[in-house]
Amino acid sequence: MQTLSKVTEHQLDTLMDIWLTSNLQAHSFVPSQYWRSHEAEVRAALPQAELTVAMTDTGRIVGFVGVQNGYIAGVFVADEMRNQHIGHRLLMHLKQRYAKLTLSVFEANAGAVRFYERERFVISATRMAEDVKQVAYEMTWKRG
Numbered sequence: 001m002q003t004l005s006k007v008t009e010h011q012l013d014t015l016m017d018i019w020l021t022s023n024l025q026a027h028s029f030v031p032s033q034y035w036r037s038h039e040a041e042v043r044a045a046l047p048q049a050e051l052t053v054a055m056t057d058t059g060r061i062v063g064f065v066g067v068q069n070g071y072i073a074g075v076f077v078a079d080e081m082r083n084q085h086i087g088h089r090l091l092m093h094l095k096q097r098y099a100k101l102t103l104s105v106f107e108a109n110a111g112a113v114r115f116y117e118r119e120r121f122v123i124s125a126t127r128m129a130e131d132v133k134q135v136a137y138e139m140t141w142k143r144g
Contacts, residue, residue: 001093004051014061015051015076016043022076029108030132049073052093054086065090072103091119099143107135 004011019042023035049066054077056062063077063086072094077086094101103121105112106129121139129136 001052001054001089004053007047007051011053011061012043012046015046015053015064018061018064018076018078019046019074021079022074025079026109026112027106029106029134034132045073052090054081054090062086063090065094067094067098067101070098070101072101074103087115088119095141095143101141103139104136105139106132107137113137113139 007015016039020035020039023030024032027035046066049068052065052067053061054063061078062081063075065075066073075087075090091101101121102124103116105116107113107126116139119141121141123137124140125138127136127138128134
């Protein structure tokens with residue numbers, strides 16, 4: 001795992017590809033245009049976040065997590081690298097650095113909810129995400 005201090009344009013392109021593909025695949029219950037309409041916003045926000053990346057031996061980014069003030073904006077893994085514990089390793093890296101982490105996940109994304117529960121996150125609040133008309137959970141992990 002590596003924390004990026006400065007994101008290159010090439011790295012940003014890779015992160016955005018992983019971000020969009022992951023969201024489209026994980027959120028079939030959300031219209032794809034929703035994600036596409038937020039691309040510019042996310043592209044501008046990514047370099048402002050603390051970005052931890054997973055890389056292959058050749059230096060190719062295959063997953064990442066973005067954090068701002070203990071809030072995980074998302075855990076994203078390239079399609080061909082899923083189910084290889086990359087998301088787990090990314091979260092383990094963050095758990096060493098933070099005493100508390102929070103995130104938001106759609107209730108309908110049952111696989112992600114199960115993943116975060118296995119990672120010892122608990123549902124701490126429920127809200128309606130009005131922009132996509134989906135129930136979202138806030139999930140929290142605390143050290144100790």
